[in-house]
Amino acid sequence: KAGVTQTPRYLIKTRGQQVTLSCSPISGHRSVSWYQQTPGQGLQFLFEYFSETQRNKGNFPGRFSGRQFSNSRSEMNVSTLELGDSALYLCASSLGNEKLFFGSGTQLSVL
Amino acid sequence: QQPVQSPQAVILREGEDAVINCSSSKALYSVHWYRQKHGEAPVFLMILLKGGEQKGHEKISASFNEKKQQSSLYLTASQLSYSGTYFCGSVFYGGSQGNLIFGKGTKLSVKP
Numbered sequence: 001k002a003g004v005t006q007t008p009r010y011l012i013k014t015r016g017q018q019v020t021l022s023c024s025p026i027s028g029h030r031s032v033s034w035y036q037q038t039p040g041q042g043l044q045f046l047f048e049y050f051s052e053t054q055r056n057k058g059n060f061p062g063r064f065s066g067r068q069f070s071n072s073r074s075e076m077n078v079s080t081l082e083l084g085d086s087a088l089y090l091c092a093s094s095l096g097n098e099k100l101f102f103g104s105g106t107q108l109s110v111l
Numbered sequence: 112q113q114p115v116q117s118p119q120a121v122i123l124r125e126g127e128d129a130v131i132n133c134s135s136s137k138a139l140y141s142v143h144w145y146r147q148k149h150g151e152a153p154v155f156l157m158i159l160l161k162g163g164e165q166k167g168h169e170k171i172s173a174s175f176n177e178k179k180q181q182s183s184l185y186l187t188a189s190q191l192s193y194s195g196t197y198f199c200g201s202v203f204y205g206g207s208q209g210n211l212i213f214g215k216g217t218k219l220s221v222k223p
Binding site for chain 1: 143151152154158210211214215
């Protein structure tokens with residue numbers, strides 16, 4: 001069974017640009033969650049999607065948005081990038097009520 | 112709402128034991144533990160539901176004291192492979208497993 005796949009693996013952007021990250025969950029998993037990981041703050045919850053609906057949202061500005069498609073694949077978008085958005089963005093999938101399976105993440109650098 | 116983990120870092124020799132604590136000021140429904148090795152994705156270790164149940168994973172076990180809103184992870188006879196950062200994730204009442212709120216992590220280094 002294939003694991004959680006995130007693309008791209010690395011991204012370099014400049015301030016003010018926007019970026020879209022992609023996540024393909026494990027087959028059969030309907031829940032996809034996104035986390036931002038930085039050295040100082042650890043893993044911070046962004047949002048969770050379940051069956052194409054946003055079920056939970058963390059405390060991030062509106063520049064961070066996401067969506068989920070009918071095949072459970074999910075995308076996360078960050079608009080008007082700031083230097084502080086530099087981080088590892090992790091996606092995790094689950095059946096909806098148990099352990100999370102994390103992808104390897106997308107390392108975003110904002111210059 | 113972010114759970115507080117302690118200690119922030121710990122260094123052990125192979126064979127030594129360690130305890131990592133995770134506490135919350137908000138009522139917990141369940142606690143999850145994950146381990147992340149350098150450059151890798153976090154990997155699930157165990158889930159503890161309310162009721163004080165103790166779970167085990169190899170020589171790693173954990174407990175959950177719902178009255179104190181606290182969970183502890185016990186690593187016995189540590190091995191080099193235990194090195195990594197350990198995160199506790201909290202699910203609060205009304206939340207779901209998909210929006211775990213993680214602590215800042217405890218970095219564990221096991222030396223030969």
